[in-house]
Amino acid sequence: MEDNSTIETNQHTQTPILEIKAIQQSRNEMIRTKEKIREFVEPPLVNACEHLWDLNVRTLSSSANAKDIDYEAYVIIDFDTLSEQNKITAQEEGKLLDDYDGKPAVIMEIPVTQQTTAEELKEKFSAKADRFEKQRATWIPSFSLQEIKHVYFIDPDDEQYGINNFVEDGLYYDPEGKRFYLSEEHFQKATEEIIS
Numbered sequence: 001m002e003d004n005s006t007i008e009t010n011q012h013t014q015t016p017i018l019e020i021k022a023i024q025q026s027r028n029e030m031i032r033t034k035e036k037i038r039e040f041v042e043p044p045l046v047n048a049c050e051h052l053w054d055l056n057v058r059t060l061s062s063s064a065n066a067k068d069i070d071y072e073a074y075v076i077i078d079f080d081t082l083s084e085q086n087k088i089t090a091q092e093e094g095k096l097l098d099d100y101d102g103k104p105a106v107i108m109e110i111p112v113t114q115q116t117t118a119e120e121l122k123e124k125f126s127a128k129a130d131r132f133e134k135q136r137a138t139w140i141p142s143f144s145l146q147e148i149k150h151v152y153f154i155d156p157d158d159e160q161y162g163i164n165n166f167v168e169d170g171l172y173y174d175p176e177g178k179r180f181y182l183s184e185e186h187f188q189k190a191t192e193e194i195i196s
Contacts, residue, residue, distance in 0.1 A: 014117040017073075020044060022065040030141070031059075032183040044118040045075060048125035052077065055129075056137035056189055057086060060105055064112070064121050072109035073121050075128075079104040083135035093128045137189040142179040 023042055031037060034053050041049045044064040052059055058081050064073035080103060082090055090096075094108035110124050145163065146156045148171070154161050167173050172184040174191075181187040 014119050015043075016114075017044070017064070017069060017112055017116045017118060017121070018066050018114070020065040020118055022063070022067050030182065033185045044073065044121035045125055047122055048075060048129040051126065051129040052132065055086075055132050055134045056139075056192075056194075057082065057132055057135065058137075058139040060100065064118070064125075068112040069114055069116075071112060073112050073116075073125070074107050074109045075125060076100060076105050076107045078139055079106050081139040083133070086132050086135055089131050089133075093131060134194055136194050137186075137192070140181065140186045140190040142174075142177075142181050142187075142190060144179060148180045 020042055023040060025040060029040055031040060031053070034050060037049050037053060038046055041059075041062050042064045045062045049059050049062060052075075058078040059075060060078055061076040062074065068074075076097070077090060077094075079087065079090060079096065090106040090108075094106040097105045097107055100107075108125070108128050110121060112121070143151060145166075148166055149156045149158065149161060152161075152166075163173050166180055170183075172181045172187050173179075174181065174187055177191075181190065
């Protein structure tokens with residue numbers, strides 16, 4: 001008996017959504033680098049989420065796996081951090097959620113059936129992501145030395161902890177702005193000039 005786990009169309013192998021396993025750790029995770037997206041996002045949505053990252057659009061959650069059969073695959077983006085034009089695009093491509101973990105968000109969905117393929121979802125979500133434009137990354141956190149001590153539950157007056165302690169812990173420090181960022185990539189995105 002032949003293995004029918006893939007579907008052949010137009011000389012291309014198609015991966016059934018049944019073969020895509022769920023990644024459970026993505027909800028509201030603050031991703032520090034583009035490279036990390038693949039650890040939190042299932043393969044059919046990686047291209048769309050990476051493109052949104054490049055446009056400085058924050059993704060809060062996503063799902064495109066076997067558990068979504070008879071439901072929807074989705075990408076949820078942070079509504080409040082979108083530019084005015086991207087807010088319009090987001091509402092055209094999805095629906096507004098007034099309270100997603102305490103904040104407004106937009107969910108972009110595509111129905112999933114037993115016949116849905118990973119490539120089909122990749123193509124459809126990439127088309128949605130392509131409609132957004134590059135914007136300022138207003139969602140990226142930064143911290144003064146006093147603020148980062150507070151985050152780490154260290155007394156702000158404790159001079160034993162300085163800049164190097166936090167840099168050694170993986171944070172990026174901008175000496176000019178005197179701010180810490182979760183990564184150098186966050187710093188670059190937060191300080192990037194966007195030409196309209």
